Amino acid sequence: MADSEEIMEALLDFQNQCNENKRLRRMQRDWTKLLHYVATDTGDVFTMRVVSGETTEVKKGKEGVPDVIVETDSETLCDMFWGDINPTQKYLKGEIKVKASQEDVMRIDAITAVIWPEV
Amino acid sequence: MSIIDLMFQETDPDKIRQEAEANYKEYVNPFALRMLKNASLDIIEDKREGASVWDISGKKYIDCVTGAGIFNVGRRNPEVVEVLKKALDKYDMGSWISLFRERGLLAKKLAQITPGDLKFSLFCCGGGEAIEVAIKLARAHTDRTEILCMENGYHGVTGFALPATGRDVYKTPFLPLVPGYRHIPFNTLQAAEAAVNENTAAILLEPIQGEGGIIPADDDYLRGLRRLCDEKNILLIFDEVQTGFGRTGKMFAAEHSGVAPDIMVLAKSLSGGLYPLSCAVFTEEISDFLTAHPFIIINSFGGTSLACLVALAAIEFIEKNNLPRNAAERGAQFKTGLQALQQKYPELIIDIRGKGLMLGVEFPEESIGPRMAYQLKKNGVISIYTFNNPRIIRIMPSLVITKEEVQTVLEAFDHSLAEIRNQEARFKR
Numbered sequence: 001m002a003d004s005e006e007i008m009e010a011l012l013d014f015q016n017q018c019n020e021n022k023r024l025r026r027m028q029r030d031w032t033k034l035l036h037y038v039a040t041d042t043g044d045v046f047t048m049r050v051v052s053g054e055t056t057e058v059k060k061g062k063e064g065v066p067d068v069i070v071e072t073d074s075e076t077l078c079d080m081f082w083g084d085i086n087p088t089q090k091y092l093k094g095e096i097k098v099k100a101s102q103e104d105v106m107r108i109d110a111i112t113a114v115i116w117p118e119v
Numbered sequence: 120m121s122i123i124d125l126m127f128q129e130t131d132p133d134k135i136r137q138e139a140e141a142n143y144k145e146y147v148n149p150f151a152l153r154m155l156k157n158a159s160l161d162i163i164e165d166k167r168e169g170a171s172v173w174d175i176s177g178k179k180y181i182d183c184v185t186g187a188g189i190f191n192v193g194r195r196n197p198e199v200v201e202v203l204k205k206a207l208d209k210y211d212m213g214s215w216i217s218l219f220r221e222r223g224l225l226a227k228k229l230a231q232i233t234p235g236d237l238k239f240s241l242f243c244c245g246g247g248e249a250i251e252v253a254i255k256l257a258r259a260h261t262d263r264t265e266i267l268c269m270e271n272g273y274h275g276v277t278g279f280a281l282p283a284t285g286r287d288v289y290k291t292p293f294l295p296l297v298p299g300y301r302h303i304p305f306n307t308l309q310a311a312e313a314a315v316n317e318n319t320a321a322i323l324l325e326p327i328q329g330e331g332g333i334i335p336a337d338d339d340y341l342r343g344l345r346r347l348c349d350e351k352n353i354l355l356i357f358d359e360v361q362t363g364f365g366r367t368g369k370m371f372a373a374e375h376s377g378v379a380p381d382i383m384v385l386a387k388s389l390s391g392g393l394y395p396l397s398c399a400v401f402t403e404e405i406s407d408f409l410t411a412h413p414f415i416i417i418n419s420f421g422g423t424s425l426a427c428l429v430a431l432a433a434i435e436f437i438e439k440n441n442l443p444r445n446a447a448e449r450g451a452q453f454k455t456g457l458q459a460l461q462q463k464y465p466e467l468i469i470d471i472r473g474k475g476l477m478l479g480v481e482f483p484e485e486s487i488g489p490r491m492a493y494q495l496k497k498n499g500v501i502s503i504y505t506f507n508n509p510r511i512i513r514i515m516p517s518l519v520i521t522k523e524e525v526q527t528v529l530e531a532f533d534h535s536l537a538e539i540r541n542q543e544a545r546f547k548r
Contacts, residue, residue, distance in 0.1 A: 030292070040546070071546070088157040091486070092493040094542025102485055102509040103288055106154065113153050 002074040004044045008060055010081035011037070011046055015055045017083075017115050024114045028053030031107055036066040039074035068100035068108070083116035132163075132175040139163055158489060159496045160503070167194035170520040172501070181528055183495075183502040183516045187329060188361040188477070191388035192436045193519040199391040202432035203425065212423035221427035228434055229400050232370055235379020239406040242398045242422025246360035246386035247275025249397040250323075252416055253382045254279045256401060257321035257354045258299075259408040267314050268323045269305040271507050273330035274358055283323055285331070286507050306336055308343040315347065321354040321382075322347075326372035329361040332508035333472055333479025338376035345378045354381040354405070360397070361477065364388040365437050365518050368447030368475030375474065381405060391433030396426040442518040446475035449525050453478055453514060456529035464536045466543075478514040480532075485509045487539060494535035500528050 002010075018024060028050070035048040047064065049057040072080070076096060079085045088109040090096040098105050112119060120128070129135055140161075143152040155161040162180065166173040172194060173179050182194065192199055213219055226240040241256075243249045258264055268274070272285040281290060282300040290296055303310040305328060315322075322344055328334040348355040357380040362372035366388070369375055373383070382405065386397030398421075409415070420426075437443070454471060457480060461468040470481040482488060488504030491512050495502045505511045516528070 086157065088154075092158060092490055094490055094539065094545070097546055098486055099484070102489065102504070105486070105489075109154070109157070110150060113150055117149070 001041055002039075002078045004039075004042065004060060007037075007039060007044060007046065007074055007077055007081070008058075010078045011048070011058050014081040014083075015048070015058050018055045018111060021115060024111060025053045027110065027114065028107065033067040033104065033107075034064045035068040035070065036062060037077055038069060038071040039077050040071055041073045044074065068098065068104050070108075071097040071099075080112075083112065083119055086119050087112055135175050136163060159493050160501070162496075162501065169193045170517040170524050178499070180496070180499050180501045181516065181520070181524055181531075183500055183514050183528060185515050185517055186392075187387065187513075188363075188366055188515055189387045189390060190392040191364050191366060191442060191518045192391055192433050193517045194392065196391065196393075196433070196436060196519075198436050199393055199429055199432045203391075203393055203429050206425050206428045210424040210428075212420065212425055215417065215419050215421075215423075219422065219424055219427065221424055221431065222422045225422070225427040225430050228431060229385070229398065232434065232438075233383055233400050234371060234373050236402045237379065237383055237400045238403050239409070240398045240400050240422075241409070241416060242396065242426075243418045244395045244397060244420050245275065245277075246358075246384065246397050247277035247280040248418065248421070249360075249384045249386055249399045250274045250283065250358060251277060251279035252399040253323070253356045253384050253401075254283065254321070255416060256382060256399065256405055256408060257356065259412075260405045261320040261352070261354060263318045263320040264299040265316070265318045266300045266321050266323055267311065267319060268300055268302055269325070269328070269331075270302045271305060271331035271334075272302075272323075272325055272328055272358075273507060274323065274325075274360075305331070305334065306340050308340055308347070311344055311347060315351050315353060319351065319353050321356050323356040323358065325358045325360075325362065326375070327362050327367060327474060327477055328507075329477070329513075330505050330507040332481070332505050332511040333477060333513055335472065335474055336376075338378075341373075341376040341378040348381070356380055356382045356384065358384045360384055360386040361515075364434070365443035365446050366475055366477050366515070367443075367473075368450060369443050370437075372474065388433065389430050390426070391429040391436075394423075394426045394429040395420070396422065396430050398422070437518070440519075443475070445520075446518045449516075449518075449520050449522070450475040450478060452522065452525050453529070456525070457532070460529070460532055460536060463533070464540060467536055467539060473514075476514070476516055476518055476520070479505065479511040480514065481511050483510070488512055490539060490542070491535055494538050495531055498531035498534050500531040 033050050037046040045062040080087050163175045164172045165175045230238045268283040270285045274280045274283040282296040285302045303314045363385045382401040390396045457471045488509040
């Protein structure tokens with residue numbers, strides 16, 4: 001089990017990776033979304049705001065009406081933000097639950113694919 | 120060794136996969152490869168026969184996608200293959216500017232089997248191109264510009280067809296599009312009545328929305344549209360790309376309502392699953408425009424010798440074996456079996472709909488469609504959600520599917536639903 005500080009550390013690193021990747025920023029320039037990440041075992045919720053492909057905000061707590069809700073256990077959340085797992089495989093196996101349109105699910109996977117192409 | 124020799128002589132499944140994946144990654148589309156792999160749909164098809172395909176390692180799958188209705192006569196139908204082989208002994212595609220005996224024969228056959236006064240055919244390669252022909256003819260024939268099309272409809276992604284497709288995700292990156300299209304709610308006659316005006320050229324729709332989630336148009340709705348079009352001198356265009364050639368239990372889905380359109384668009388299964396072909400079939404009155412402008416819509420690869428002979432063989436097979444009846448019977452078997460599964464998994468299946476072997480199973484949320492496809496593949500069935508509505512898994516097998524094969528698919532559904540139920544329970548704990 002990962003505590004909220006560990007998840008936040010991973011999430012901030014993920015934000016940096018996203019924002020520093022010019023190719024990703026350009027690819028996602030038409031994507032503006034509010035995402036909630038829920039750690040099902042600890043109950044922690046994190047909010048991530050993406051504006052025109054730039055991750056402008058990450059914070060602990062639930063804010064706004066999300067376009068995307070990602071639910072999984074705290075360890076898997078950390079693994080996802082560190083790039084240690086392929087999130088879509090986990091999603092299709094029912095280990096990560098995503099409440100979102102299928103287009104948004106694919107966009108999230110595209111982010112992972114660009115940052116960590118070998119995962 | 121040449122690339123072609125290598126292609127046919129290499130039998131090691133690992134080497135074949137390695138090479139295919141490397142080339143996809145470097146030269147085709149790395150993200151498409153990733154998505155296919157993630158969804159476990161990265162099947163490299165080897166043997167293809169009847170309702171099934173075998174991958175390069177010899178695993179058999181029942182194909183319940185069939186390219187959204189391409190393989191009505193079955194995968195690699197031996198009678199149709201034989202005709203193509205025979206044709207290749209004598210012909211090539213033919214030069215598009217020549218006179219084709221086989222094109223005339225196919226057009227005559229289509230005039231005989233399509234409903235109402237549909238008579239002339241203009242041939243293309245893909246469904247989108249044939250939609251473009253239908254829209255151009257409608258505008259040219261009526262001297263009006265507006266095309267009424269349906270929310271959530273799908274008509275392809277090419278120039279004149281893309282604006283008719285009723286979902287922004289396909290269109291937004293390519294704006295501006297060809298103007299003059301308006302989307303109205305499907306299956307609502309009042310919406311159509313309210314939308315028509317003096318500039319309406321045509322109403323375009325699928326008799327069963329395919330990518331929209333397998334949604335059949337009500338018979339009364341189609342009859343109402345026919346009346347409306349007749350009153351206002353508007354053309355009625357049916358996109359039967361997915362529904363045509365026996366798929367819904369009749370040769371064409373239009374027959375269920377008894378409504379004949381002014382233009383019918385056909386593709387997918389017209390190819391016999393072997394040689395690309397599509398066409399717009401239209402009335403003699405509409406053909407007047409082409410009499411005045413005979414070469415204004417041309418297509419180098421539309422209606423080639425080989426394509427027309429294959430299409431004739433495919434239609435002959437469909438008629439001789441009464442595939443529409445098999446579609447109706449096997450479709451009924453599917454529905455009965457799926458309804459039993461709905462009783463067993465009421466929290467997972469919220470609707471079962473469609474006609475013949477064009478069926479959709481609706482789940483309560485979007486994630487279940489892709490997850491079901493993943494589970495079904497593990498259980499030997501290829502299926503995929505509908506692109507405009509991922510909550511629906513489509514069941515569109517070949518029309519030669521047997522009673523036993525339908526039972527096998529139903530058992531795969533049962534096992535897959537049980538796994539999804541377990542996954543949902545794990546989340547609730």
